[in-house]
Amino acid sequence: xxxxxxxxxxxxxxxxxxxxxxxxxxxxxxxxxxxxxxxxxxxxxxxxxxxxxxxxxxxxxxxxxxxxxxxxxxxxxxxxxxxxxxxxxxxxxxxxxxxxxxxxxxxxxxxxxxxxxxxxxxxxxxxxxxxxxxxxxxxxxxxxxxxxxxxxxxxxxxxxxxxxxxxxxxxxxxxxxxxxxxxxxxxxxxxxxxxxxxxxxxxxxxxxxxxxxxxxxxxxxxxxxxxxxxxxxxxxxxxxxxxxxxxxxxxxxxxxxxxxxxxxxxxxxxxxxxxxxxxxxxxxxxxxxxxxxx
Numbered sequence: 001x002x003x004x005x006x007x008x009x010x011x012x013x014x015x016x017x018x019x020x021x022x023x024x025x026x027x028x029x030x031x032x033x034x035x036x037x038x039x040x041x042x043x044x045x046x047x048x049x050x051x052x053x054x055x056x057x058x059x060x061x062x063x064x065x066x067x068x069x070x071x072x073x074x075x076x077x078x079x080x081x082x083x084x085x086x087x088x089x090x091x092x093x094x095x096x097x098x099x100x101x102x103x104x105x106x107x108x109x110x111x112x113x114x115x116x117x118x119x120x121x122x123x124x125x126x127x128x129x130x131x132x133x134x135x136x137x138x139x140x141x142x143x144x145x146x147x148x149x150x151x152x153x154x155x156x157x158x159x160x161x162x163x164x165x166x167x168x169x170x171x172x173x174x175x176x177x178x179x180x181x182x183x184x185x186x187x188x189x190x191x192x193x194x195x196x197x198x199x200x201x202x203x204x205x206x207x208x209x210x211x212x213x214x215x216x217x218x219x220x221x222x223x224x225x226x227x228x229x230x231x232x233x234x235x236x237x238x239x240x241x242x243x244x245x246x247x248x249x250x251x252x253x254x255x256x257x258x259x260x261x262x263x264x265x266x267x268x269x270x271x272x273x274x275x276x277x278x279x280x281x282x283x284x285x286x287x288x289x290x291x292x293x294x
Contacts (some may be wrong), residue, residue, distance in 0.1 A: 005046060007079070010072050012039035013051065017069060018159055018287075021058035066291075073284050094123035097282045100142035103224045105265075106130035108244050110146075113289035121281060132224065137270045143279050144286065145268045155271050159287060162294035163262040165242045167253040171234040175252060181237070184208060184258050188216070191236030193227060196220040201239065204260065243293060265294065 015025035016036065026033045040059075044051050051068075052059040061069075101110060106128055114126055129142055137145055137156055150158050168187070181187055188210070194201050194217025205212045214220070219235045221227050231238035232251060239260060245251050267290065269283050 006042065007075070009039050009043040009046070010075055012036050013043055013065075014069075014072055014076060016040055016052060016059050017061055017065060017072075020060075020160075024058075070288050073288065077281065077284070093121055093278050093281050095278045096125045096127060097144065097279055098127040098129065098142045099144045099146070099282070099286070100129040100131065101146040102132050102148070103130050104228070104241055104244055105146050107225060108241075109290065109293055113286065113293060116289065117282065117285050120285065124278060124282060126282070137268060143269065143273060144283055146286075146290070147266045147268055148263045150264070150266050151268055156268055157271050157274055158266045158268045161265045161267050161287060161291045164265050164294065165262045166239055166260040167242055167245065168237055168255050168258055168260070169231060169240050169245050169251050169253050170237045171232055172250050172252060174234040174236060177234070180252075181254055184255055185210070187237060187255075188212070191218045192216060193218075193230050193236045193238035194220045195227075196222045198222050204239075207261075208258075265290065 011029060012025065012031075012035075015028045016022065019025045019028055022033045022036045022040070026036045029036070040052060047068075049064045050062055051065040052061055054060075099110070107130065110128065114128070117124070117126070137143075137151075146161075147158075148164070150160070168181075174191075178190060181190060194214070201217070202212055202214065219230050221230065227238060228240060228244060230236075231240060232248065237254065240251075242253070245253060267283065267287055269279065273279055274283065
């Protein structure tokens with residue numbers, strides 16, 4: 001890098017990373033699309049690497065861009081802190097942030113991330129709402145939410161963090177007792193753990209061309225924590241998010257050829273509240289931590 005690094009290019013890089021397109025980044029920063037394009041090109045030239053692949057759907061960050069994200073956010077945060085100190089504001093990030101997430105996300109995905117958050121931002125307290133109900137950010141039931149559906153309200157800002165993938169799985173004890181299915185059709189000869197009132201699993205089988213009735217699932221529950229415990233207890237084959245199963249050596253993922261549709265995971269915050277330094281710090285921390293954890 002022969003020329004001095006231009007720190008002013010970092011906000012454009014982060015905006016492009018967050019919004020996935022030059023147009024979205026330009027709108028977020030109040031600039032123009034050509035200007036954002038020049039900023040990204042200049043930054044790539046200064047760093048000597050490609051940060052984004054230009055596709056028909058927008059900008060796809062490279063592995064190098066994702067690796068630089070945390071440092072860029074820290075740089076932006078430090079710049080904001082410098083400006084805050086210069087204007088005589090309080091230096092500490094402190095107070096409470098209320099986070100809403102589904103039961104599995106709250107119980108398995110978030111705890112290690114929140115442990116790191118505690119070390120990084122010790123003056124911030126977290127209230128974690130573990131619920132499968134969608135908290136109403138418009139009525140301030142939560143400051144930040146992790147959702148599987150993109151909100152439609154214009155006053156909410158949503159950032160897609162990645163995809164939650166699922167696999168058929170079973171405890172080793174069950175497989176020793178009943179054998180291991182080798183192809184999707186073998187599932188019908190096995191004990192299955194299913195949902196109670198929800199029809200998602202029945203619909204999923206139908207999409208694969210397999211018609212099953214509710215009675216095909218020998219054990220049924222709509223509680224996702226109980227569902228996982230039923231699978232772990234060896235009651236049968238279940239369908240569980242990969243981030244839940246990967247740390248349990250006694251549960252085996254099955255049928256890699258079985259294509260279970262992945263679900264997007266969105267990080268959502270109220271547009272007005274995003275300018276709050278405390279909430280913005282937690283929002284950025286969660287964005288980076290959850291993206292890696294998925």
